[in-house]
Structure formats: C-alpha cells, structure tokens
Amino acid sequence: MDIQAETLITLVQERPVLWDKTEDVYKDKNLKLAAWREVCLILKPNFDELDEKERKQYGKQVSTKWNNIRDSWLKTVKKQKD
Numbered sequence: 001m002d003i004q005a006e007t008l009i010t011l012v013q014e015r016p017v018l019w020d021k022t023e024d025v026y027k028d029k030n031l032k033l034a035a036w037r038e039v040c041l042i043l044k045p046n047f048d049e050l051d052e053k054e055r056k057q058y059g060k061q062v063s064t065k066w067n068n069i070r071d072s073w074l075k076t077v078k079k080q081k082d
Helices: 005-013 029-043 052-081
Strands: none
Touching (some): 005 052, 029 052
C-alpha cells in the first residue's frame, strides 16, 4: 500500500466528520463510514471492485495510516509546548 501522507491529510481535512469533534456530525457512524469510503475510492479507484474482505482490509489500512499521522503530529505539538 502506497498512500502519500499529504494526500491522505488533504482528503481527511476536507471531511470534518472524520476529525472535528466540535461538529454534531462527528458522532454519526454512518456519515463517518461514508466519508472513509469516499477517501478509499479516491485513493484506490477500483475500491468498489474489491470483495468485502479486501475493502475492509484496505479501509483499515487507510484509517490506521491516518491515526499514525495524527498521533505523530499530536506528539510533535506536545513536545513543542513542553
């Protein structure tokens, strides 16, 4: 899997439902799933052609990559404050 961090950051940033806890829609699991699906479709145009297991696996890889990017950024920000 070759997902560019900058691309993923941009795609997630365009979808506040995935990151903005102040938004009411943040708690809506269906909207979150739809947003992650959009991200996956952009990153992997044949995403809908994959079988269910492969789609779940790819989606998990994408969300894990996002979590790693976010956690790394938060750690850096925290170090700068200390």
